[in-house]
Amino acid sequence: MNLKILLLDDEPIVGKRLKPAIIKLGCDVEVFDNPAKALKRIDEEAFDIVVTDIRMDEIDGLEVLEHVMNKSVRTKVIMITGYAMMELARQAMEKGAFDFIAKPFKPDDLRNVIIKAAETLGVRLKEQG
Amino acid sequence: MMKDCIDKRYKCVLQWLKKLIDKQIDQREETKGAGIEAVEKTPKKPYRFTIKAHIYVGFVVTFILALGIGASMLLTMVKMEKGLQLSEFANNFYASVSQARSFEKDYFLYGSGIKESKQVIKKLEKQVITHYGELKKHIDYENSIGLLEKYVKLLENMEELDRVKNGFDQLDKAQRKERLQKELKQCGSMLINSAEKLLSKGSDATERLIIHFRTVHLYALVFLIFFMLFISHLLGKRVLRAINLFSKYSTLMANGQYTTIMSDHNYNDEFSDLSMAIDYLIKELDRQQQILAQSQKLRAVGTLTSGIAHELNNPINNITLTAHMLLEDYSDLSDEERIDMVRDLTDEAGRARNIVRNLLDFARESETIMEPICIGGVLRDTLKLTGNQIKLAGVNVDLKIAPNLPRIHGDRHQLEQVFLNLLLNALDVTRKGGHLKIHVGPSEEPNFVSVKVIDYGTGIPDHILHHIFDPFFTTKSKGKGTGLGLSVSQGIIAKHGGQITVDTKVNRGTTFTVKLPITTIPADLAKCSEGVNLSIAT
Ligand SMILES: Nc1ncnc2c1ncn2[C@@H]1O[C@H](COP(=O)(O)OP(=O)(O)OP(=O)(O)O)[C@@H](O)[C@H]1O
Numbered sequence: 001m002n003l004k005i006l007l008l009d010d011e012p013i014v015g016k017r018l019k020p021a022i023i024k025l026g027c028d029v030e031v032f033d034n035p036a037k038a039l040k041r042i043d044e045e046a047f048d049i050v051v052t053d054i055r056m057d058e059i060d061g062l063e064v065l066e067h068v069m070n071k072s073v074r075t076k077v078i079m080i081t082g083y084a085m086m087e088l089a090r091q092a093m094e095k096g097a098f099d100f101i102a103k104p105f106k107p108d109d110l111r112n113v114i115i116k117a118a119e120t121l122g123v124r125l126k127e128q129g
Numbered sequence: 130m131m132k133d134c135i136d137k138r139y140k141c142v143l144q145w146l147k148k149l150i151d152k153q154i155d156q157r158e159e160t161k162g163a164g165i166e167a168v169e170k171t172p173k174k175p176y177r178f179t180i181k182a183h184i185y186v187g188f189v190v191t192f193i194l195a196l197g198i199g200a201s202m203l204l205t206m207v208k209m210e211k212g213l214q215l216s217e218f219a220n221n222f223y224a225s226v227s228q229a230r231s232f233e234k235d236y237f238l239y240g241s242g243i244k245e246s247k248q249v250i251k252k253l254e255k256q257v258i259t260h261y262g263e264l265k266k267h268i269d270y271e272n273s274i275g276l277l278e279k280y281v282k283l284l285e286n287m288e289e290l291d292r293v294k295n296g297f298d299q300l301d302k303a304q305r306k307e308r309l310q311k312e313l314k315q316c317g318s319m320l321i322n323s324a325e326k327l328l329s330k331g332s333d334a335t336e337r338l339i340i341h342f343r344t345v346h347l348y349a350l351v352f353l354i355f356f357m358l359f360i361s362h363l364l365g366k367r368v369l370r371a372i373n374l375f376s377k378y379s380t381l382m383a384n385g386q387y388t389t390i391m392s393d394h395n396y397n398d399e400f401s402d403l404s405m406a407i408d409y410l411i412k413e414l415d416r417q418q419q420i421l422a423q424s425q426k427l428r429a430v431g432t433l434t435s436g437i438a439h440e441l442n443n444p445i446n447n448i449t450l451t452a453h454m455l456l457e458d459y460s461d462l463s464d465e466e467r468i469d470m471v472r473d474l475t476d477e478a479g480r481a482r483n484i485v486r487n488l489l490d491f492a493r494e495s496e497t498i499m500e501p502i503c504i505g506g507v508l509r510d511t512l513k514l515t516g517n518q519i520k521l522a523g524v525n526v527d528l529k530i531a532p533n534l535p536r537i538h539g540d541r542h543q544l545e546q547v548f549l550n551l552l553l554n555a556l557d558v559t560r561k562g563g564h565l566k567i568h569v570g571p572s573e574e575p576n577f578v579s580v581k582v583i584d585y586g587t588g589i590p591d592h593i594l595h596h597i598f599d600p601f602f603t604t605k606s607k608g609k610g611t612g613l614g615l616s617v618s619q620g621i622i623a624k625h626g627g628q629i630t631v632d633t634k635v636n637r638g639t640t641f642t643v644k645l646p647i648t649t650i651p652a653d654l655a656k657c658s659e660g661v662n663l664s665i666a667t
């Protein structure tokens with residue numbers, strides 16, 4: 001059974017490029033660039049890992065984090081933060097985020113964090129290829 | 130005739146004065162010319178006529194006139210004294226002659242009196258001789274002396290005739306006596322005649338002198354008064370004109386319009402020196418204002434930078450991700466996929482470049498370039514510049530630009546700075562999810578366009594309202610506000626001939642209105658066509 005991962009960032013390129021990168025880990029990935037739609041999907045489906053940008057126009061990452069935490073505590077939430085946003089990152093950690101990763105980052109950076117999160121969920125992921 | 134004299138004297142004095150002033154001016158220009166030229170770079174050098182010289186000349190002329198009047202008074206007084214002497218002498222002359230004649234009559238009636246008569250006339254003769262100088266002008270002197278001598282001779286002849294008792298026969302004696310008597314009578318009446326003439330001449334001269342005295346002094350006094358009035362009127366007009374000029378320019382200055390003072394006369398004086406000093410002050414103020422504006426701009430850049438750094442992260446992140454994936458999967462990808470990724474790379478790089486260029490454009494220290502511009506465009510650029518800041522603050526902005534607005538004459542970058550300041554101020558008091566409105570349209574005042582930046586924030590309490598345009602006045606925490614925004618903005622708008630006004634209500638919000646005059650250059654009258662109704666929702 002593959003891990004289910006939801007990736008949310010309002011920059012469409014992020015999802016477009018990261019999707020194949022994460023698939024290589026052997027996970028099922030759904031990407032969104034619209035937070036509202038993503039939240040709706042979270043309500044429908046139980047994801048193992050949620051990766052979300054912390055600053056988006058309509059709904060910010062902290063709200064998404066709260067939403068996920070309210071639904072299932074075991075879901076690991078990884079926050080994507082911006083430059084010099086330590087304060088926001090700290091808030092996210094307090095609210096139960098698993099980890100954060102600062103923009104700009106390489107695909108491997110995210111994959112490493114996802115692998116760590118999977119480990120805490122008791123799943124060993126291995127990069128294929 | 131007297132008027133003529135005054136006229137001539139006055140003309141002479143004026144000519145002499147003019148020469149004196151010219152000479153003085155020449156001298157001053159020689160000595161001071163170099164110094165003036167160093168400061169003032171006007172091509173034609175106006176001659177120098179200082180207020181000091183004006184007062185000095187006025188005083189000297191008045192003094193000389195007063196002196197002249199005094200002297201002429203003294204002169205007429207001396208003349209009058211002489212006239213009085215003459216008439217006194219004439220009286221004396223007349224009295225002596227009358228007395229002599231009455232003695233003569235006595236002699237013919239009672240046979241005695243010849244001696245007395247002779248005595249009186251001799252005394253008179255002596256007096257006439259001593260007064261030769263004065264009398265010469267008024268009477269036929271030789272004739273009078275001749276008459277007197279003849280009279281004395283006749284009297285002596287008469288005496289002689291009386292003394293010779295015998296010798297001539299009685300008849301002959303009586304006949305001679307009768308002839309002598311006749312001659313004596315004739316001579317006596319001629320004497321009386323000339324005495325009367327002298328008398329009337331004496332009183333005539335005195336009367337003339339009195340009239341002369343009166344007229345001269347009346348005219349002189351009137352002239353002096355008018356002259357003094359004239360001089361002080363000139364001086365007053367000069368000073369008042371200068372003061373009016375200065376007050377006009379200081380009002381302009383208070384409105385932030387730093388123009389050099391243009392003198393409206395072609396000579397220079399103390400006020401020219403003052404205006405030069407003020408011009409220097411104005412230039413210095415303008416320079417300081419520019420420094421202030423630049424530092425405020427850099428400060429605004431600082432505020433924008435956090436937003437921009439954040440915004441830059443997105444394209445850089447996209448580039449990083451895309452480039453790495455391209456590297457990783459290069460051989461597995463189809464050509465189209467590769468092309469898509471490379472296109473993403475160039476697009477994102479362009480996006481990053483635009484963000485940086487916007488900021489650099491704004492931050493650049495640029496010269497003032499006044500040109501006909503569409504104010505709507507300036508606001509759109511400003512909004513572009515603050516786009517990230519607005520997103521960060523989570524505020525909705527409505528921009529409304531009326532169509533067919535006339536152009537204004539101004540500097541695009543400076544105006545951008547003004548609207549940026551107003552927008553940042555408004556953003557600071559707007560809560561997340563709040564609204565801001567920017568309305569660009571014609572002003573109620575004809576020939577002006579207005580830009581309103583409307584927020585629904587805290588408003589400004591009365592005790593602060595007086596100070597918001599002061600440099601360095603801020604209510605924001607250290608590091609957040611320098612307090613230069615509004616003061617610099619006001620300076621810029623004033624330079625454009627416009628005005629910033631505030632309308633505020635505590636807890637309701639604030640509207641800053643910027644009014645700018647439309648351009649009057651005929652070639653630039655083409656209207657800005659596009660109307661805009663734009664909402665930035667976050
Ligand atoms: N829209 C507004 N609503 C309420 N208060 C305002 C508004 N605009 C200005 N003020 C008040 O006027 C003060 C002066 O504004 P100004 O723009 O000159 O300086 P600043 O914003 O404090 O600093 P800076 O612009 O240099 O960063 C502000 O500190 C604030 O108190």
Ligand SMILES: [Mg+2]
Pocket residue numbers: 550553554610614615
């Ligand atoms: Mg400000």
